Amino acid sequence: xxxxxxxxxxxxxxxxxxxxxxxxxxxxxxxxxxxxxxxxxxxxxxxxxxxxxxxxxxxxxxxxxxxxxxxxxxxxxxxxxxxxxxxxxxxxxxxxxxxxxxxxxxxxxxxxxxxxxxxxxxxxxxxxxxxxxxxxxxxxxxxxxxxxxxxxxxxxxxxxxxxxxxxxxxxxxxxxxxxxxxxxxxxxxxxxxxxxxxxxxxxxxxxxxxxxxxxxxxxxxxxxxxxxxxxxxxxxxxxxxxxxxxxxxxxxxxxxxxxxxxxxxxxxxxxxxxxxxxxxxxxxxxxxxxxxxxxxxxxxxxxxxxxxxxxxxxxxxxxxxxxxxxxxxxxxxxxxxxxxxxxxxxxxxxxxxxxxxxxxxxxxxxxxxxxxxxxxxxxxxxxxxxxxxxxxxxxxxxxxxxxxxxxxxxxxxx
Amino acid sequence: xxxxxxxxxxxxxxxxxxxxxxxxxxxxxxxxxxxxxxxxxxxxxxxxxxxxxxxxxxxxxxxxxxxxxxxxxxxxxxxxxxxxxxxxxxxxxxxxxxxxxxxxxxxxxxxxxxxxxxxxxxxxxxxxxxxxxxxxxxxxxxxxxxxxxxxxxxxxxxxxxxxxxxxxxxxxxxxxxxxxxxxxxxxxxxxxxxxxxxxxxxxxxxxxxxxxxxxxxxxxxxxxxxxxxxxxxxxxxxxxxxxxxxxxxxxxxxxxxxxxxxxxxxxxxxxxxxxxxxxxxxxxxxxxxxxxxxxxxxxxxxxxxxxxxxxxxxxxxxxxxxxxxxxxxxxxxxxxxxxxxxxxxxxxxxxxxxxxxxxxxxxxxxxxxxxxxxxxxxxxxxxxxxxxxxxxxxxxxxxxxxxxxxxxxxxxxx
Numbered sequence: 089x090x091x092x093x094x095x096x097x098x099x100x101x102x103x104x105x106x107x108x109x110x111x112x113x114x115x116x117x118x119x120x121x122x123x124x125x126x127x128x129x130x131x132x133x134x135x136x137x138x139x140x141x142x143x144x145x146x147x148x149x150x151x152x153x154x155x156x157x158x159x160x161x162x163x164x165x166x167x168x169x170x171x172x173x174x175x176x177x178x179x180x181x182x183x184x185x186x187x188x189x190x191x192x193x194x195x196x197x198x199x200x201x202x203x204x205x206x207x208x209x210x211x212x213x214x215x216x217x218x219x220x221x222x223x224x225x226x227x228x229x230x231x232x233x234x235x236x237x238x239x240x241x242x243x244x245x246x247x248x249x250x251x252x253x254x255x256x257x258x259x260x261x262x263x264x265x266x267x268x269x270x271x272x273x274x275x276x277x278x279x280x281x282x283x284x285x286x287x288x289x290x291x292x293x294x295x296x297x298x299x300x301x302x303x304x305x306x307x308x309x310x311x312x313x314x315x316x317x318x319x320x321x322x323x324x325x326x327x328x329x330x331x332x333x334x335x336x337x338x339x340x341x342x343x344x345x346x347x348x349x350x351x352x353x354x355x356x357x358x359x360x361x362x363x364x365x366x367x368x369x370x371x372x373x374x375x376x377x378x379x380x381x382x383x384x385x386x387x388x389x390x391x392x393x394x395x396x397x398x399x400x401x402x403x404x405x406x407x408x409x410x411x412x413x414x415x416x417x418x419x420x421x422x423x424x425x426x427x428x429x430x431x432x433x434x435x436x437x438x439x440x441x442x443x444x445x446x447x448x449x450x451x452x453x454x455x456x457x458x459x460x461x462x463x464x465x466x467x468x469x470x471x472x473x474x475x476x477x478x479x480x481x482x483x484x485x486x487x488x489x490x491x492x493x494x495x496x497x498x499x500x501x502x
Numbered sequence: 503x504x505x506x507x508x509x510x511x512x513x514x515x516x517x518x519x520x521x522x523x524x525x526x527x528x529x530x531x532x533x534x535x536x537x538x539x540x541x542x543x544x545x546x547x548x549x550x551x552x553x554x555x556x557x558x559x560x561x562x563x564x565x566x567x568x569x570x571x572x573x574x575x576x577x578x579x580x581x582x583x584x585x586x587x588x589x590x591x592x593x594x595x596x597x598x599x600x601x602x603x604x605x606x607x608x609x610x611x612x613x614x615x616x617x618x619x620x621x622x623x624x625x626x627x628x629x630x631x632x633x634x635x636x637x638x639x640x641x642x643x644x645x646x647x648x649x650x651x652x653x654x655x656x657x658x659x660x661x662x663x664x665x666x667x668x669x670x671x672x673x674x675x676x677x678x679x680x681x682x683x684x685x686x687x688x689x690x691x692x693x694x695x696x697x698x699x700x701x702x703x704x705x706x707x708x709x710x711x712x713x714x715x716x717x718x719x720x721x722x723x724x725x726x727x728x729x730x731x732x733x734x735x736x737x738x739x740x741x742x743x744x745x746x747x748x749x750x751x752x753x754x755x756x757x758x759x760x761x762x763x764x765x766x767x768x769x770x771x772x773x774x775x776x777x778x779x780x781x782x783x784x785x786x787x788x789x790x791x792x793x794x795x796x797x798x799x800x801x802x803x804x805x806x807x808x809x810x811x812x813x814x815x816x817x818x819x820x821x822x823x824x825x826x827x828x829x830x831x832x833x834x835x836x837x838x839x840x841x842x843x844x845x846x847x848x849x850x851x852x853x854x855x856x857x858x859x860x861x862x863x864x865x866x867x868x869x870x871x872x873x874x875x876x877x878x879x880x881x882x883x884x885x886x887x888x889x890x891x892x893x894x895x896x897x898x899x900x901x902x903x904x905x906x907x908x909x910x911x912x913x914x915x916x
Contacts, residue, residue: 089590090550090586092542093543093546120567120855125522126515126518129507129512131507133505136504160507165592181872330842332847333844413533413536416536443600446628446636447598
């Protein structure tokens with residue numbers, strides 16, 4: 089028996105309905121914030137992702153050659169494609185450009201709980217601006233999305249990559265080795281960072297200060313300990329967020345993010361319900377367009393792990409109520425089957441979701457099928473009722489049966 | 503400058519809004535017919551598509567080996583994945599199973615007008631039944647979708663593969679060579695079919711009858727010339743469609759479809775606006791599950807070429823009106839910027855799509871940007887108005903300006 093590929097999923101109707109519902113919630117919130125949807129191809133030139141993430145990304149890519157011998161890869165994320173699209177075709181649009189996207193991404197990694205080889209991301213980018221207003225707008229959008237989905241417990245941690253970079257430079261870490269140190273600090277691997285910093289001749293005191301900085305977490309007040317522009321900047325971001333009514337945020341100078349292209353504010357959101365693998369969203373301000381052949385343009389954005397956040401909601405016990413259909417039409421005999429088709433077509437034309445018995449089932453079996461497809465009402469089309477231009481409508485939750493004129497059914501069910 | 507891969511597309515915001523709108527129309531119609539959405543992975547084991555379409559499909563596939571040395575391919579269509587999913591996980595669900603899907607498919611072919619290497623299909627399958635009722639339901643769904651999109655000119659041509667198969671068998675065409683002949687007849691390549699049939703010893707008369715049959719087109723009445731079960735069957739389908747109010751259908755015994763797995767009714771829809779490449783939809787009744795390791799289950803379904811049908815509507819001059827946003831908030835100075843953020847957040851919370859100046863623009867430039875993002879209203883937040891707990895709302899189409907209490911804005915704009 090042929091199976092789906094490892095690490096991928098089939099979405100059956102119940103699960104798919106739930107996913108489309110929450111996808112719609114995210115799309116609605118993005119639109120209320122004035123963001124507009126875009127879409128890019130499922131695959132890109134492999135080089136695009138290497139330019140964004142470095143050559144190590146190749147180990148995780150579904151990369152291959154097409155029949156024209158081009159190196160292409162299934163997208164592992166959508167920021168690089170979005171910025172590639174901006175460089176190719178949107179760079180002259182009025183700024184800031186506010187876009188969002190939703191779709192599949194692919195990583196060849198060991199499948200585990202909440203992590204798939206084909207996974208879904210929702211992301212947004214605000215292109216063409218670098219100021220606290222833009223960063224606050226992006227964080228507020230992420231927060232509103234998480235809130236609108238109904239996730240109960242989550243934290244948003246906001247940091248600034250400039251603070252740590254400055255500290256490392258002051259401590260004598262050479263610029264070309266900063267990334268190496270940041271990667272360890274990102275994962276709080278102090279044991280591994282220590283020998284590297286010692287090797288660079290960073291003093292015990294400076295080392296401790298670096299480690300302390302990455303553990304600096306709290307409200308706006310912790311910024312009083314942060315000197316210079318970066319601290320000022322974050323304070324502005326926090327103040328705008330307050331004005332926008334965004335709660336549940338922490339300042340956390342230990343938010344590093346793994347990638348070189350971040351330029352200032354960085355943030356992550358996590359859901360405690362997920363345990364160790366709790367990150368559901370990550371982003372920050374960055375520049376990428378110059379890597380793809382465009383001018384340097386400041387941007388800020390984020391991506392939400394759609395599968396992860398749905399898993400978190402499930403673990404919190406959030407229920408999604410399946411909709412079912414409005415009506416299931418059952419002819420009582422073959423003689424009235426033609427009339428039953430007229431009735432079902434009339435309902436559908438009026439936007440009332442309706443199904444009809446296609447298998448010539450007897451009444452008892454048809455009623456059972458109506459329950460299986462979660463019909464709100466069963467419409468019984470019988471000879472006797474038809475002689476009065478009527479049908480019997482049975483409300484499936486109350487069990488109540490009503491004789492309704494055919495010309496009145498649409499109104500009756502609306 | 504890195505470009506998108508050949509034969510793929512970026513969808514910018516205007517185009518994407520239009521596409522999401524029409525995608526929503528199709529989804530809505532499928533739901534009113536009691537069909538439920540599913541989704542399958544972007545790639546599958548290559549074998550799945552070879553089993554469905556024969557080894558020639560390999561020439562058109564994006565097929566590659568993953569890092570685990572598995573043969574996988576980007577899906578060229580979604581019927582095979584849907585039936586694979588049915589065999590794996592839905593075979594015990596109550597019948598008939600009514601599902602639909604929408605997404606990208608991939609074919610490595612020469613890009614041309616309306617044909618892309620990454621293209622979008624909308625499809626539906628009704629699984630577990632073989633009778634005129636089921637086939638009519640599927641055709642009615644396709645017709646309602648096309649109608650709901652607003653395509654003005656289209657024809658649906660309905661045939662029955664059994665009629666032609668029977669004729670070929672009667673004329674002495676060996677079973678194992680039927681596919682070869684059908685492929686020529688599908689494309690009306692009589693010049694190429696003739697020597698093949700002569701080679702098989704098919705008489706001049708029988709040959710002419712075969713060719714005549716594939717040219718038999720008309721209303722229900724042409725079925726009087728069609729003997730046997732297949733003619734009866736199609737007559738029933740046509741009668742149910744009549745009851746369901748489906749117009750613009752032809753009986754056309756020349757509809758052959760290219761593939762072996764069709765078992766009975768076959769149909770196609772075409773849009774004359776597209777010229778030579780006018781097919782927008784194709785389907786029919788078939789069995790596939792036994793090829794994938796399941797039991798034989800009769801099904802009927804279709805796929806709509808989403809890109810093609812949108813192109814046809816464009817050629818017919820159908821306009822889609824872009825929505826824009828409800829409100830654009832402009833603070834007149836930095837002093838009131840904080841209040842402006844409170845206002846924009848309040849609007850968004852109420853579901854009113856709103857944007858705010860993030861670049862500290864002066865009024866004239868901000869008004870220009872408001873037009874660029876198609877704002878229905880501009881909300882001017884100024885010191886004087888704020889002293890009366892009010893803002894000025896400017897209706898962008900009428901130019902009318904109104905002083906509105908902040909507590910009343912949501913109501914005012916709703």
